[in-house]
Amino acid sequence: MRYAINSSFSRPHPSIIDQYKNLPVADIGDALGRNAALPAALRPLGTARMLGTAYTVNLPASQNLLLYYAVDNARPGDVLVVSCAAYEDRAVCGEIMAHLALRRGLAGFVIDGAVRDARALSELPFPVYARAVTPNGPYKDACGEVNVPVAIGSVVIAPGDIIVADDDGIVAVRAAEAETVAARAREITDEGKEKLRRIEEGGTPDFSWLYEKLDKSGCVIRDGR
Numbered sequence: 001m002r003y004a005i006n007s008s009f010s011r012p013h014p015s016i017i018d019q020y021k022n023l024p025v026a027d028i029g030d031a032l033g034r035n036a037a038l039p040a041a042l043r044p045l046g047t048a049r050m051l052g053t054a055y056t057v058n059l060p061a062s063q064n065l066l067l068y069y070a071v072d073n074a075r076p077g078d079v080l081v082v083s084c085a086a087y088e089d090r091a092v093c094g095e096i097m098a099h100l101a102l103r104r105g106l107a108g109f110v111i112d113g114a115v116r117d118a119r120a121l122s123e124l125p126f127p128v129y130a131r132a133v134t135p136n137g138p139y140k141d142a143c144g145e146v147n148v149p150v151a152i153g154s155v156v157i158a159p160g161d162i163i164v165a166d167d168d169g170i171v172a173v174r175a176a177e178a179e180t181v182a183a184r185a186r187e188i189t190d191e192g193k194e195k196l197r198r199i200e201e202g203g204t205p206d207f208s209w210l211y212e213k214l215d216k217s218g219c220v221i222r223d224g225r
Contacts, residue, residue, distance in 0.1 A: 005069065006147035009159040011053045012175040017077070017162055019182035020051055020173075023189060025166045028173065031184035038170040039153035041086075042110065042129045046122035050129070050165035052079035052107025054157050054172060058145040061087035061113070066144035071097055073146075076105030079163040081172075083150040084113025088132035090139075091116035095124070102126040110163065110170060112152045129170060 020028070029037050055078040057070045070080050080101070084092055094117035098109065108127035115121065115130040116137070147159040155172060162173040173181050195205050214221070
């Protein structure tokens with residue numbers, strides 16, 4: 001890895017990001033093909049709901065020098081998406097950096113690695129997702145990259161992607177498809193609400209599709225008596 005800092009990138013218009021404010025991450029994931037979530041190991045330490053624009057950082061394991069640069073240069077509404085090679089035995093940030101990011105209007109941290117000061121982070125009104133917690137602090141000796149595509153598990157996140165998170169997990173949406181995905185996710189949300197309404201009223205969902213699939217698959221339903 002080398003030093004590579006891209007100081008600027010294209011961000012989606014705020015009106016596009018706003019379309020995701022009330023959309024469940026599960027419905028967004030369904031709209032993206034049900035295979036778009038970041039690793040389930042990334043969990044919130046406190047506040048779960050997060051929405052913003054990806055500001056990416058690629059760090060060598062155990063190093064956080066360029067994370068300071070990112071906090072100092074990211075814009076309000078940005079989410080710092082930090083790849084640490086999923087290294088869990090040395091934290092790259094904690095309470096102080098999260099407080100600074102909160103004061104500067106950043107929208108959250110996604111750390112594919114470890115953090116520390118877990119109790120303080122859990123009480124802060126600032127979303128921090130991480131893979132692990134450890135008291136071991138970071139080093140500031142190695143290089144890294146800022147605002148380049150980063151891999152978090154099997155998902156590649158580019159600067160400017162829309163990051164949405166809630167208690168179910170995290171998804172990233174490409175800016176170019178953001179409006180289409182938001183519209184489809186809203187349809188899925190509305191369909192889910194309608195199913196719940198029918199169930200609450202004592203009805204039942206239409207399961208004809210289930211029995212059609214079973215019939216086409218050659219499934220035989222036997223009388224167990």
